[in-house]
Amino acid sequence: MMNRLLPTSTAGSLPKPSWLAEPETLWSPWKLQGQELTDGKQDALRLALHEQQQAGLDIVSDGEQSRQHFVTTFIEHLDGVDFAKREIMRIRNRYEASVPSVVGAVSRQKPVFVEDARFLRQQTKQPIKWALPGPMTMIDTLYDGHYKSREQLAFEFAKILNQEAKELAAAGVDIIQFDEPAFNVFFDEVNDWGIAALEQAIAGLDCETAVHICYGYGIKANTDWKQTLGSEWRQYEAVFPKLRESSIDIISLECHNSRVPMDLLALIRGKKVMVGAIDVANHSIETPEEVAATLRQALQFVDADKLYPCTNCGMAPLPRQIARGKLQVLTAGAALVRSELASC
Known part of the structure; x- marks a missing residue:
């Protein structure tokens, strides 16, 4: 299926069932505990996979059913981060949040998502994609009281991500995606060392790699920020030239119902591009x-x-x-264009 023209997929998370977590809520606490929670996460993963298959997606994922949050769920499994010692920080220059602190050298003692990925691989023969937080977005979600260097901490996380990514690939993951919404904010740092940190995270991988750079979930802090960006959203322009030169295979972008000038995609010509054709910021x-x-x-x-x-x-x-309906029209719209290309 990876050889199919216009293969469809999601950028990442799907809604969780109401028996597992509070619907329509980020960072929602789990409603189950112990073995019931473990079983519930696997049941939710099966359900997310089924809904993707029913919608006709070509590349499937876990829908992030076992994670409360796309960044912190990975970080909470690492040494060197204290979730009880919290500080108020501004996240991506948009909103303030209480975040955990880096109190010592960060390290990974055991795999975080590998068993979940292995479970997903057992459920389907389709290509699977797995999302990890990117190094720059990870450091933007923490207070660093140890390294006191954003660059150094990013590279430490990149080494850890590389360990996890290699085990995910060995478990049968076809595409490993690194989520880097911070790339749309800290342009100088992205070009100075952010892309280099991403290169460290993907070093030596024998599967395809992707970086997802969007304008955020459809939450108020993000939608309010978008209102300040003017008639054209040209943030991608600052990082595309260097990304084009990078080793990353796929670049995942926000395109539908946004003010991103589509001609910016010419700056990454030659790369595979996951084109966001579904707006996640409204219920339409x-x-x-x-x-x-x-x-x-x-x-x-x-x-x-x-x-x-x-x-x-x-x-x-x-x-x-709503999510289910959006997945269905994604595949239907792709089928229309696929048909047009076939008739040319």
Whole structure:
């Protein structure tokens, strides 16, 4: 299926069932404990996989069903971070949050997601994608009282991510995606050392790699920030040239219902591009034709064999029926364009 034209996938998270966590809520506490929680996470993963398959997605994921948050769930399994010692920090220059502190050398004593990935691999023969937080986004979610250097901490996390990624690949993951929304904010740091840290995270991997750079979940802090960005969102322009030169295989972007000038995609020509054709910031379900229109625009700047229709970002905060409908129109819109390309 990876050889199929316009293979579809999600950017990451899917809504959790109400018996596992509070619906439409980020960082929602688990409703189960102990073995019931372990079983519940696996049941939720099976359900997320089923809904992706029912919608017709080509590349599937776990829907992040075993994670409370796309960054902190990974960090809480590491040594050197104290979740009881918290500080107030501004996250990606958008909103303040109480975050854990780095109090010592960070390290990974055991795999974090490998067993979950192995379980997913057992459920399907389809290509699977697994998301990890990127090094720069990780450091932007912590107070660093130990290294006192964003660059040094990012590279320490990159080494840890590389360990995890290699074990995920060995467990059968086809694409490992690093989520880096921070790349849309800290442009100088991205070019100075952020992409280099990402290169460290993907070093030696024998599976495909992706970096997901979006404008965030459809939560108020993010939607308010977008209102300040003007008539054109040109943030990608600052990092695309160096990303094009990087070893990363796939770049995942937010395109639908955004003010991103589509011609910016020409700056990464030659890379595979996951084009966000589904808006996750509202409850309106797109039509297949709307999805197809976004993909047609992208095809002006991305070769058809390198275009992967996707969602703008994760859909954890959405109602399940809305997310389900959006997945269905994503595949329907991709099918329209696939048919048009076949008839050319």
